[in-house]
Amino acid sequence: RNLFYLSSVRTTTFILKMSNSSPSTGVAVMHMQSPPVNSLSLDFLTELCIGVEKLEMDKGCRGLIITSVLSPKVFSAGLDILEMYGKSPERCGEFWKAVQEMWLKLYGSNMTTIAAINGSSPAGGCLMSLTCDYRIMADNPRYSIGLNETQLGIVAPFWFKDTMVNTVGHRNTELALQLGLLYKPAEALKIGLVDQLVPEDQVLAVATQTMTKWLTIPEHARQITKSMMRKPTLDKLRSNREADIQNFVSFITKDSIQKSLRMYMEMLKQKKA
Numbered sequence: 001r002n003l004f005y006l007s008s009v010r011t012t013t014f015i016l017k018m019s020n021s022s023p024s025t026g027v028a029v030m031h032m033q034s035p036p037v038n039s040l041s042l043d044f045l046t047e048l049c050i051g052v053e054k055l056e057m058d059k060g061c062r063g064l065i066i067t068s069v070l071s072p073k074v075f076s077a078g079l080d081i082l083e084m085y086g087k088s089p090e091r092c093g094e095f096w097k098a099v100q101e102m103w104l105k106l107y108g109s110n111m112t113t114i115a116a117i118n119g120s121s122p123a124g125g126c127l128m129s130l131t132c133d134y135r136i137m138a139d140n141p142r143y144s145i146g147l148n149e150t151q152l153g154i155v156a157p158f159w160f161k162d163t164m165v166n167t168v169g170h171r172n173t174e175l176a177l178q179l180g181l182l183y184k185p186a187e188a189l190k191i192g193l194v195d196q197l198v199p200e201d202q203v204l205a206v207a208t209q210t211m212t213k214w215l216t217i218p219e220h221a222r223q224i225t226k227s228m229m230r231k232p233t234l235d236k237l238r239s240n241r242e243a244d245i246q247n248f249v250s251f252i253t254k255d256s257i258q259k260s261l262r263m264y265m266e267m268l269k270q271k272k273a
């Protein structure tokens, strides 16, 4: 099963093609396609990290757009709850390492990255879009975005929080994280959680136009500036990875947390019924 595919902007797509930036544009598009909701499983994260690493090594690739083919519904439902429920501590540790890896690779990417958010993007899905340099969201009030971890009875780790603070500031993050707020597109724009709203059918086209503008900036200067802005946040996790994994494993395997996750999954199913 292919969890996502990468394509050039101008040519049509190929499944998991790795030398995937168009020579004419230098831009790759990652289309996430892991039905039903693009939840971030261990397999998905592993595949994503390999794909990004290959793009990073491709000197012809200067930009990456991340979007979903599950539109018009979901960009990403965040971490796969089933990876955190009823799993052994070893497996939980492996999963968390992959989540860290995804964040380190995307937040630390040398490429210009744009999230073309064409559906809801809660929790880990919001984190993934926060790693990007620019966020364009479909202006559809059915969609929402935010770090809603507290609603599941879990706590967003410090590097989720730091990424949010770097984007929307301390006060907005305090409110967002404590209350587990999911923002409608207009509210997300207001606090700076997304940079631009566009009609649903134009998300990818506007992302592509925006990328063209970003790529006119001298590459070396932009990369050094990005690194200067993000390095302290990245270094904080890099120097605490193992402790962060241990913290996650001991937290997520607690009976009370497992119970909260079970109740949340039941609530999702009931909502559907």
Ligand SMILES: CCCCCC/C=C\CC(=O)SCCNC(=O)CCNC(=O)[C@H](O)C(C)(C)COP(=O)(O)OP(=O)(O)OC[C@H]1O[C@@H](n2cnc3c(N)ncnc32)[C@H](O)[C@@H]1OP(=O)(O)O
Binding pocket: 036, 037, 039, 073, 074, 076, 077, 078, 079, 080, 081, 082, 120, 122, 123, 124, 125, 148, 149, 152, 154, 155, 156, 157, 247, 248, 251, 252, 265, 268, 269, 272
């Ligand atoms: C120190 C401890 C640190 C812990 C830090 C953890 C950090 C991050 C946590 C996360 O990312 S947890 C995930 C949080 N995600 C959510 O809360 C989103 C939940 N999902 C939804 O709100 C909705 O599904 C949606 C994304 C808005 C889409 O709605 P839609 O109506 O289109 O689809 P549904 O019918 O609700 O769902 C379809 C199907 O998918 C299952 N599902 C949904 N989300 C997840 C998920 N995140 N993981 C696994 N499975 C998910 C849902 O249960 C349905 O399953 P079935 O009933 O079809 O079996």
